[in-house]
């Protein structure tokens with residue numbers, strides 16, 4: 001097997017420029033949709049944060065704010081039949097994939113109407129009708145699922161790829177390497193999508209990884225890889241289009257590293273004392289939403305047009321929150337539901353003692 | 354005696370042992386400048402520096418495994434696994450290597466390491482809320498410690514660090530803030546000794562960890578109804594000191610085993626079996642068990658609270674046993 005060619009698509013830095021596109025720019029309508037989705041993610045999470053602070057949402061709440069370009073750019077380069085698996089920072093991916101935002105918020109509220117009937121919460125959004133196979137909270141533990149979905153697609157000769165989202169921190173874990181190797185060995189149609197926000201909780205990548213260009217880790221298994229500016233939805237989109245074409249043609253897996261920076265602490269409970277506020281400000285200057293907004297302005301949208309989109313999102317956000325608030329909590333009598341899929345064995349599930 | 358929290362007690366133990374013995378060092382995720390996910394190591398990085406308080410990648414297998422290797426190499430590592438759920442990734446290293454070496458190589462060397470980890474829950478959903486001590490307690494060769502008071506937390510962590518064998522040291526997130534008296538100075542509580550935390554003559558409650566605190570609360574309620582419960586705190590699940598349990602049951606004739614785990618195949622199943630065999634003639638009622646409902650723990654608050662065992666469940670079980 002030949003050594004993988006590792007490409008660099010405009011190594012992103014706080015001052016980095018977007019890569020020059022070889023593909024046609026998405027049309028205005030598409031960009032408008034992307035803009036709306038990114039605003040929806042951000043507003044959805046801001047509302048969730050408020051609800052968390054009011055005690056209406058519990059557990060962990062990991063926000064995607066600042067990383068929106070990756071979900072939008074990547075998922076729109078997939079087709080509906082392509083599989084998605086993600087980690088606990090999953091709100092953005094679910095919203096872009098088109099999971100019902102009301103049911104997502106209801107899940108955060110732990111309500112019976114939530115996508116997982118209140119069983120999963122923030123870290124475990126899922127909807128099989130969207131081929132969205134869940135957010136998972138064991139770091140690096142979920143890459144296997146995408147590898148397996150790709151294996152199933154390969155066996156049935158279905159034209160599907162599986163994309164898995166994970167953080168930079170996951171790439172230091174043994175399961176990561178096992179997945180890369182097997183996927184490459186069996187030429188599985190899986191796209192590894194690393195969201196490199198340069199921190200795993202409070203630990204900077206320099207303190208956790210011997211390899212700072214995370215996508216170089218794909219070389220270990222001779223997997224094609226590319227690094228893109230994760231603040232730029234267009235750049236991400238282009239890289240994923242390329243990856244999907246490559247993978248669909250039967251050549252095996254592909255690895256994308258999207259460089260980004262989360263705007264908040266690791267979770268809402270994290271006061272984020274370990275990062276340099278100035279560096280954060282630098283990254284915010286390259287904000288993903290602002291970038292698409294200025295593209296829209298270049299293409300002739302007025303401030304008023306954009307205000308209309310924003311207002312429409314606000315209207316939707318009100319409905320989303322109202323739905324979650326009004327929904328009932330799961331009934332206690334349903335506690336044991338879904339322990340087993342086999343009805344006969346589910347019927348055997350009963351209180352011990 | 355100073356009154357301090359379990360969090361503070363654990364930190365004191367780590368700090369004192371690091372001062373006492375150069376070979377002691379810490380490694381784990383976010384234990385350095387961040388101070389630990391539950392702030393147990395806060396300040397130690399500043400005091401001892403990054404050579405002795407080592408942040409690691411998110412790689413539990415090698416955290417446990419490298420700590421084990423360092424222990425074989427003569428060091429006294431205390432590795433932290435952020436939560437017990439991620440300790441599933443250490444199970445191969447701990448069960449197949451750490452637990453076996455001393456025996457399998459004919460006693461030539463041992464593995465003096467400590468693997469600390471936090472158990473607990475709090476609307477964290479199914480993969481982040483598990484009570485898994487029984488998995489480790491299953492293996493001869495491993496020691497498993499689960500303290501429920503500040504004094505035991507400090508004294509047993511010090512004992513664990515000095516111990517010649519691999520020790521799984523389990524803390525509980527809901528207990529970190531619990532306060533109690535802790536003797537000053539070099540206070541060490543030996544491993545492998547159960548402890549009577551409350552004397553009583555009507556029934557025996559066998560427990561440890563978070564459920565010790567719930568049992569103490571239950572005992573107060575029961576006392577109002579004239580029921581005096583004796584509480585035996587196991588503290589060490591392996592090696593298990595069962596004698597105080599049997600002696601207590603011989604006196605009270607009633608036993609309730611209270612743990613946070615799923616009862617099926619749990620620690621409480623083992624304790625119930627021992628009591629049923631060794632105190633059979635003394636029992637006036639079958640051994641009762643209290644634990645979590647047998648379902649992955651759901652996120653929704655009402656379901657989670659309902660699925661977990663509380664003091665009131667202990668009260669109900671005691672009354673049913675005595676009825």
Ligand SMILES: Cc1ncc(C[n+]2csc(CCOP(=O)(O)OP(=O)(O)O)c2C)c(N)n1
Nearest residue numbers: 137138139167168169170199200201411439
């Ligand atoms: C196996 C495992 N170890 C530790 C944790 C605790 N933990 C949760 S998120 C996280 C950081 C992950 O960082 P990264 O993969 O970069 O993703 P990010 O949160 O930055 O998006 C850690 C250590 C976990 N969930 N699973």
Ligand SMILES: [Mg+2]
Nearest residue numbers: 167168199200
């Ligand atoms: Mg990260």
